[in-house]
Amino acid sequence: MIEWIQQTDGIWPYIVLFLLAAAPWLDVFLVVPLGIVAGLSPVAVAIIGFAGNFLLVLLLGLFFKQFSKWNTNQKLKKGITTTSKKETRARRIWERYGLPGLALLAPLIVGTDIAALLALSLGSSRKRVIQWMAVSLAVWTIVMALGSVYGFSYMKII
Numbered sequence: 585m586i587e588w589i590q591q592t593d594g595i596w597p598y599i600v601l602f603l604l605a606a607a608p609w610l611d612v613f614l615v616v617p618l619g620i621v622a623g624l625s626p627v628a629v630a631i632i633g634f635a636g637n638f639l640l641v642l643l644l645g646l647f648f649k650q651f652s653k654w655n656t657n658q659k660l661k662k663g664i665t666t667t668s669k670k671e672t673r674a675r676r677i678w679e680r681y682g683l684p685g686l687a688l689l690a691p692l693i694v695g696t697d698i699a700a701l702l703a704l705s706l707g708s709s710r711k712r713v714i715q716w717m718a719v720s721l722a723v724w725t726i727v728m729a730l731g732s733v734y735g736f737s738y739m740k741i742i
Contacts, residue, residue: 605636616728630729687716
């Protein structure tokens with residue numbers, strides 16, 4: 585995938601990176617190092633990685649009711665009645681640390697999209713969920729960008 589990103593010219597690598605970051609299963613833990621290893625600007629990669637991930641959280645926050653109905657219907661069609669391991673893990677974090685803890689630990693454990701959905705389904709306000717997820721994404725994006733730049737340069741990868 586890195587070669588594919590490197591072969592594109594101009595703004596296209598950043599558009600691809602944004603689309604990867606906006607995908608529900610990819611967080612800044614993968615997108616930011618991938619962009620930096622591909623030789624893109626670390627600052628631009630961090631901003632685009634944050635923006636893509638935050639867009640998904642924002643959309644989930646704004647359209648939570650519609651998504652929740654759709655998700656419930658999909659689970660019923662598939663015959664799924666139990667919660668997944670990720671949802672169970674996120675619920676335990678929620679019960680122990682509340683919304684701030686869930687938001688800050690989510691990228692490490694379950695992903696920001698699942699954490700946002702869980703927080704919304706447990707009754708947190710949209711505004712607070714979006715705010716805390718933004719803080720969490722900003723912190724982890726900076727950590728990953730700095731870690732990638734200095735770590736990869738130390739290992740002489742970039």
